[in-house]
Amino acid sequence: GAGVSQSPRYKVAKRGQDVALRCDPISGHVSLFWYQQALGQGPEFLTYFQNEAQLDKSGLPSDRFFAERPEGSVSTLKIQRTQQEDSAVYLCASRGRATDTQYFGPGTRLTVL
């Protein structure tokens, strides 16, 4: 079956632009996670959804970052007024009910100029 997909794979934005990153989780997976990987670092947790409920957003770095999952499947991570420090790979992962394993998408590489 299909894995987690993310779009776009690459995004270049000018500083100050808004961007929206999409994640399509594995069908039927209840849990969805967003991570940010800056250059030379490991992925860092941003936010977690269970179905449509955002249960943890403690990792979002500022109020410019907003995530939603309105119907409990596809999720969008939105970054407003992008800054250069937002340049990173944004990873999405989903997890089924009876497993601890998080399945990752290929990521979106965001470059802010």
Add this chain to the structure above:
Amino acid sequence: ILNVEQSPQSLHVQEGDSTNFTCSFPSSNFYALHWYRWETAKSPEALFVMTLNGDEKKKGRISATLNTKEGYSYLYIKGSQPEDSATYLCARAGGADGLTFGKGTHLIIQP
């Protein structure tokens, strides 16, 4: 240990040789330890999830061990092949649902 730490940061290994690397993590409030393999331009691939002290898991030529009391895990690759070249990430699951990752070990297999 306050964070998840991996060593070495990078590693060059001759094809056919065996190798191993380390993940250290806070042992308090531990739930599970995850290993992922991440090849360039692909999705991170889940290798193992381990929860119990003394756990050993194996997948083909790759195996992993877990010591939750002292807070470390080893990943072993036997008879390295060029397709093993990747970044290997470990991640700790604690009280929250998000994973805490190390910076990874970048493995290059030289033919």
